[in-house]
Amino acid sequence: xxxxxxxxxxxxxxxxxxxxxxxxxxxxxxxxxxxxxxxxxxxxxxxxxxxxxxxxxxxxxxxxxxxxxxxxxxxxxxxxxxxxxxxxxxxxxxxxxxxxxxxxxxxxxxxxxxxxxxxxxxxxxxxxxxxxxxxxxxxxxxxxxxxxxxxxxxxxxxxxxxxxxxxxxxxxxxxxxxxxxxxxxxxxxxxxxxxxxxxxxxxxxxxxxxxxxxxxxxxxxxxxxxxxxxxxxxxxxxxxxxxxxxxxxxxxxxxxxxxxxxx
Ligand code: NAP
Numbered sequence: 001x002x003x004x005x006x007x008x009x010x011x012x013x014x015x016x017x018x019x020x021x022x023x024x025x026x027x028x029x030x031x032x033x034x035x036x037x038x039x040x041x042x043x044x045x046x047x048x049x050x051x052x053x054x055x056x057x058x059x060x061x062x063x064x065x066x067x068x069x070x071x072x073x074x075x076x077x078x079x080x081x082x083x084x085x086x087x088x089x090x091x092x093x094x095x096x097x098x099x100x101x102x103x104x105x106x107x108x109x110x111x112x113x114x115x116x117x118x119x120x121x122x123x124x125x126x127x128x129x130x131x132x133x134x135x136x137x138x139x140x141x142x143x144x145x146x147x148x149x150x151x152x153x154x155x156x157x158x159x160x161x162x163x164x165x166x167x168x169x170x171x172x173x174x175x176x177x178x179x180x181x182x183x184x185x186x187x188x189x190x191x192x193x194x195x196x197x198x199x200x201x202x203x204x205x206x207x208x209x210x211x212x213x214x215x216x217x218x219x220x221x222x223x224x225x226x227x228x229x230x231x232x233x234x235x236x237x238x239x240x241x242x243x244x245x246x247x248x249x250x251x252x253x254x255x256x257x258x259x260x261x262x263x
Contacts, residue, residue, distance in 0.1 A: 002031040003054070004245060007046065008061035011035040015262050016059060019238050022258035026251040040064075044071050051089045057245035058087045059238075060094075065124055068094055077135075080156065081128050086241040095244055098125060099132030101237030102179065102205060108236070109228045111177065111203040113138050118171045120192050121181030122149040122162075125207045129181050130157045141171045145182070169197040178220075180206045185214040192216070200224030209234055212263045231256075231263050 006016050012035075020033035036058075038046035043064055050058060060068050065083040072094040078084045084094030106113060113136040119129050122144035130153060134140045140160040144150035147164040154162035163171060172178060172193070184192040185208045193216055198204070204220040209230030217227045238259075239250035 002029065002056050003034060004031060004057050004059075005034040005036055005050070005055060006059040006061060007036050007038060007043070007050075007064055009037045009040070009063060011037055011061065014061070015234065015259055016238060018258045018262060019235070019255045020242060022254045023242055023251050026254035027248060029246075040067070043067055047071050047087070047089075051092070055089055057089060057241065059241055060085050060087060062124075077131065081131050083124050083128065085237065086244055088244055095241075096128055097237040097240035097244070098128035098233070099135070100240045101132075101233045101235075102129045102207070103132045103136050104236035104240070105228050105232035106177065106203060106205055108232060109203065109226060111226060111228070113177070115139070115176035116141065116174065117177040117179065118143060118168070118175045119179045119181055120144070120165070120168070121179075121207075122146070122153045123181065123183075126181035127153060129179050129207070130160060133177065133179070134158050134160060138177065141175070143168055143171060165192065168193055172197040172199070172202065175202060178202050178204045178225075180204075180208060180214070180216050183208065185216055186210055189215050191219060193219075195219045195223070198223035198225055202226070203228065205233065206230050207233055209263060231259055235259055 017033045024031040068084045074094040078096040081096045086095040086097050117133045117138040118141045120143050134157045142150045143163045150162035154160040182192050203226040205228040206214045207230045220227050242250045
């Protein structure tokens with residue numbers, strides 16, 4: 001039997017185990033996906049021990065996404081983003097599949113990734129998404145509550161600019177894609193973007209997936225925009241991890257069914 005897992009703290013409410021285990025069932029794989037909550041001081045020993053036990057791959061979540069950079073060898077994209085969410089223990093390589101997760105979520109909804117994207121947020125998700133969209137060919141405008149973080153990230157991402165949240169209306173006027181990569185809207189009915197700034201030429205991805213329909217997505221729908229909920233990003237980051245570990249195409253529909261049953 002192959003064992004995969006998730007390392008974080010806490011991981012009790014993770015949606016990943018049923019999503020991955022449905023993929024194993026769909027492909028007839030003898031495999032399990034297990035969650036682990038190591039003490040931060042034990043993280044390196046936990047990962048070394050997982051490798052010694054023959055665990056194939058680990059996802060990594062809060063608060064360890066940066067900490068594992070010093071434990072595994074990040075691939076070039078994970079090194080640029082500065083965070084790892086997927087480890088291939090057979091090679092000791094760390095990947096960041098949040099970037100490709102956002103890109104594939106948008107593409108799966110027919111969104112062409114040319115033109116200009118506004119990424120709201122410059123934390124972990126914002127960093128991954130900004131690099132992902134820039135690498136896909138978009139010009140990225142980063143807006144963040146703490147404007148210095150937006151400027152710092154923009155200096156690292158090719159062809160990007162950094163801004164405060166008070167510029168959002170101006171930034172969005174001629175934009176093609178908007179991504180909320182802040183935690184605003186998570187478990188509360190709030191939006192980081194003024195309703196009047198939304199328009200029908202936008203595709204809007206909200207990384208937040210609790211609730212699955214955020215205030216931002218409701219307002220974007222009403223404005224006639226294309227909307228993509230955070231469940232799609234979660235699905236495709238998981239699918240990319242699955243593909244990295246197994247060399248099989250991920251059974252997207254089965255994984256999505258398992259995920260949607262929980263959202
Ligand atoms: P993080 O590193 O803590 O970053 C949080 C971001 O939100 C920062 O840009 C922060 O701005 C901003 N922010 C927080 N409170 C705010 C407020 N009241 N007003 C304006 N901005 C505020 O968190 P993260 O890991 O990037 O996660 C962000 C969200 O993305 C979470 O909801 C998470 O669940 C979601 N996420 C989803 C996926 C997926 O697959 N769908 C993957 C990863 C993350 P400052 O810099 O000013 O503090």
